[in-house]
Amino acid sequence: GAVVSQHPSWVICKSGTSVKIECRSLDFQATTMFWYRQFPKQSLMLMATSNEGSKATYEQGVEKDKFLINHASLTLSTLTVTSAHPEDSSFYICSARLLREKLFFGSGTQLSVL
């Protein structure tokens, strides 16, 4: 299957700092990538849809100024959590669409904000 690389896999930061998470499609081009958040023992919650070369589309309730998404190329999307606070601690997962709604996921990033 297609490979999506996500890093870092784990990050700890102080409250008020910003954290950037990268998501790369290694062997295919992805015009659309998605960012999810997952709480323990919960399903995936879609945060935003990232389209190459255009602004991301955020789901209701997701603060676009806090979660900055950039999709500058067909193989790279980044999520920046700005001014992170403890309530932003979560497991963040990206995915890239290959075709016909077939999504491949990154390995996830566990963010802990102290």
Next chain:
Amino acid sequence: QKEVEQDPGPLSVPEGAIVSLNCTYSNSAFQYFMWYRQYSRKGPELLMYTYSSGNKEDGRFTAQVDKSSKYISLFIRDSQPSDSATYLCAMSAGTPLVFGKGTRLSVIA
């Protein structure tokens, strides 16, 4: 009624058992149906992908889609301890995927 319903389990079976996982849905426009396996603190891994109705088999895994009943299933034959994970159904009508809550499966050696 939620768009996708999936029993969260947990489901515990002995090694070698046949496992049946299923989801029901309410949106008749769904055409793409997927099953993902997720190990703890890892991203979901695509197991099975089906377009429209029918069955699909891949090794020990069989996916079934019954659009008339709005019901999809995943069967795992000869289950192994390494199959212990959370299984998520997902479906789409050409829009972002809608996920079930996931079923936690434990296969006991």
